[in-house]
Amino acid sequence: MAFFLETLLGGLMVGMLYSLVALGFVLIFKASGVFNFAQGVMVLFAALAMARFAGWLPVWLGFESKWLANTLAFLVAALIMIALAWFIERLVLGKLVNQDGITLLMATLGISYFLEGIGQTAFGSDIYPIDVGMPKDPAFILEGVFPGGLLISREDLYAALVAAALVALLSLFFQKTATGRALRAVADDHQAAQSIGIPLGRIWVIVWSVAGIVALVAGVIWGSKLGVQFSLSLVALKALPVVILGGLTSVPGAIIGGLIIGVGEKLSEIYIGPYFGGGIEIWFAYVLALCFLLVRPQGLFGEKIIDRV
Amino acid sequence: MSGRAIGDVILDVRDISLSFGGVNALTDVSFDVREHEVRAIIGPNGAGKSSMLNCINGVYQPQKGSISLRGETFRHMNSRQVAEMGVARTFQSLALFKGMSVLDNIMTGRNLKMTTNLFQQAIRWGAAEREETTQRIAVERIIDFLEIQPYRHTQVGRLPYGLQKRVDLGRALAMEPQILLLDEPMAGMNVEEKQDMSRFILDVNDEFGTTIVLIEHDMSVVMDISDRVVVLDYGKKIGDGAPAEVRSNPDVVAAYLGTDH
Numbered sequence: 403m404a405f406f407l408e409t410l411l412g413g414l415m416v417g418m419l420y421s422l423v424a425l426g427f428v429l430i431f432k433a434s435g436v437f438n439f440a441q442g443v444m445v446l447f448a449a450l451a452m453a454r455f456a457g458w459l460p461v462w463l464g465f466e467s468k469w470l471a472n473t474l475a476f477l478v479a480a481l482i483m484i485a486l487a488w489f490i491e492r493l494v495l496g497k498l499v500n501q502d503g504i505t506l507l508m509a510t511l512g513i514s515y516f517l518e519g520i521g522q523t524a525f526g527s528d529i530y531p532i533d534v535g536m537p538k539d540p541a542f543i544l545e546g547v548f549p550g551g552l553l554i555s556r557e558d559l560y561a562a563l564v565a566a567a568l569v570a571l572l573s574l575f576f577q578k579t580a581t582g583r584a585l586r587a588v589a590d591d592h593q594a595a596q597s598i599g600i601p602l603g604r605i606w607v608i609v610w611s612v613a614g615i616v617a618l619v620a621g622v623i624w625g626s627k628l629g630v631q632f633s634l635s636l637v638a639l640k641a642l643p644v645v646i647l648g649g650l651t652s653v654p655g656a657i658i659g660g661l662i663i664g665v666g667e668k669l670s671e672i673y674i675g676p677y678f679g680g681g682i683e684i685w686f687a688y689v690l691a692l693c694f695l696l697v698r699p700q701g702l703f704g705e706k707i708i709d710r711v
Numbered sequence: 712m713s714g715r716a717i718g719d720v721i722l723d724v725r726d727i728s729l730s731f732g733g734v735n736a737l738t739d740v741s742f743d744v745r746e747h748e749v750r751a752i753i754g755p756n757g758a759g760k761s762s763m764l765n766c767i768n769g770v771y772q773p774q775k776g777s778i779s780l781r782g783e784t785f786r787h788m789n790s791r792q793v794a795e796m797g798v799a800r801t802f803q804s805l806a807l808f809k810g811m812s813v814l815d816n817i818m819t820g821r822n823l824k825m826t827t828n829l830f831q832q833a834i835r836w837g838a839a840e841r842e843e844t845t846q847r848i849a850v851e852r853i854i855d856f857l858e859i860q861p862y863r864h865t866q867v868g869r870l871p872y873g874l875q876k877r878v879d880l881g882r883a884l885a886m887e888p889q890i891l892l893l894d895e896p897m898a899g900m901n902v903e904e905k906q907d908m909s910r911f912i913l914d915v916n917d918e919f920g921t922t923i924v925l926i927e928h929d930m931s932v933v934m935d936i937s938d939r940v941v942v943l944d945y946g947k948k949i950g951d952g953a954p955a956e957v958r959s960n961p962d963v964v965a966a967y968l969g970t971d972h
Contacts (some may be wrong), residue, residue: 599794
């Protein structure tokens, strides 16, 4: 029982981190109907910026404080992501208003290659550490209930808490503010949104900025776990089954989807894995997503499309 | 009819030509719209009515001609700039924000009236909170006016077609426009719904003094509610005047009924 709970908790926490990456996809899809292929590279790019500036700033400005270096580097990286959003709107999306989804998808594919190149040129292509003071040692909880308690990773726990807070804030922003409402309006119909005077360009800059900052948070968390390196951009691949499961248009869906994938991966590895000789964690999420597509193509919380005939 | 007095020309369309590739959608079309009037553009299917409306709304850029709004002439405008100048529109094929509630749909129409910035909204600073309340009051008035109170929180995509059309009108009204462009507001409606919609259009015109430009291909509906009518056929203007005049115009009759040659 204790072992099962340990696995479950581990899965939930990893799942929260998948949700965070998936959230980037959902935000942009909701507001512009674009499946942003560049989301994974944005995570890498943001993390690279953060890691490098955290190293450079103390040298340039001559201070020692690690805390200050991390805070400043985070702000600089956030500004870079906002500037990036502005450039993307100006140079790419602004030119493609009212185009097909597939055209926009191809554009984001282009953006992802561009970012990959420019990121590694500007920031280097080695493995860089991010140290934001996440505790590496595990903790034991519920020692009174189970003999020896449950072993959990404190690092994962803190990361999951940060992710949960961010997700809650974003949900409120989307549902409760006038700008959030305008974002949802743009997502539903570009043309109609323009006709009532919603500035499409500004909305897109906002949404890509938010997605950029979400990518930055995801990048910092994953980066401090795995180190900042090229493979970080592949974390986004793990987010694909999450959005399929949760639905591309739903913020809560991204969270529940992430948790299901996280838990599913861990539990399947432990309980089903041995029958296949182990290692099923890597592909289990995709199979789960595939089965889901057969039953509910719009995802758990996606909007069901009903066309009048 | 009512106390509204028809004023000066507020919208002047001069020699508009629009073509898509080799197809001429509009050829040298000119007409004007006076303040507070109900101006209809009619014509058979494919006559270029929607193209005309889209030119005024800034969706299409005509190759030739000019459009003046309150004496200000413009050639290149996008929909958002037109909206800022006090022109609202509805859509022929519904273009509502389907995933959102009736209330939220109409609230988006208040977007241009909102002055608080993103950060104020994000932390729900006093001004943002107050603004949301005042805008909500305006929206509730529109909801009452259009008699859609029971559906306030219903997701728009789930409403029957006739009601969706009303929400579309409500969203446009929320902008408090000076000119309202209606693209086939009665298309696909039954007789009762058409009567309701006609009543709403006349009330808007009467109570708010809104100038209305409406497109319709069903001639009978239009004749009762418009002050003046423009008739288009194959992208050319073939008639212009009071409903009675237009009805007896032989070219118009021919366009609608066909002629023996």
